[in-house]
Amino acid sequence: MKFTFGYTNPTTVEVINRQQHVEYKILTGYGDEKDARAAVGNEGRGTYDHYFDGYHFNRKPAIERMESDIEDLEKQLDKLKFALKVTKKKKWIEVKQTN
Numbered sequence: 001m002k003f004t005f006g007y008t009n010p011t012t013v014e015v016i017n018r019q020q021h022v023e024y025k026i027l028t029g030y031g032d033e034k035d036a037r038a039a040v041g042n043e044g045r046g047t048y049d050h051y052f053d054g055y056h057f058n059r060k061p062a063i064e065r066m067e068s069d070i071e072d073l074e075k076q077l078d079k080l081k082f083a084l085k086v087t088k089k090k091k092w093i094e095v096k097q098t099n
Contacts, residue, residue, distance in 0.1 A: 001014070001015050001016075002014050002015075002027070003015060003036070003039040003040055003043065004039070005031075005035065005038070005039040005042075006029060009029055009030070010028070010029055011026065011028060011029030011030060011031045011035065011039075012026075012027040012028045012029060013025065013026055013027065013031060013035075013036045013039060014027055015036065015040055024036040033054075034053075034054035034055065035054060036054075037052075037054040037055075037056070037059075038052055038053055038054030041054065041059060041062040041063075041066075042062065043066075044065075044066065044069055045062075045065070049065055050062065050065060
């Protein structure tokens with residue numbers, strides 16, 4: 001997976017998840033492991049979310065944010081899949097409420 005960070009001199013890093021470790025390669029620009037970790041850990045970060053600085057011991061808030069985002073997006077994806085499925089159907093039947 002490729003990640004890009006920086007504004008004036010953008011750096012692109014390729015990150016590969018291996019079984020025992022993570023490999024990263026700087027494709028363009030300059031950076032180190034801390035910069036690569038920060039780029040990955042801040043993926044999907046909003047303006048007011050915690051900024052992950054790339055140091056291993058500061059990663060917990062970034063992990064919690066990403067887990068929460070994934071949970072919300074999975075719920076949204078389930079709704080979209082359901083909506084697509086029922087929108088394709090032509091026949092809708094109203095079920096009357098019985099008391």
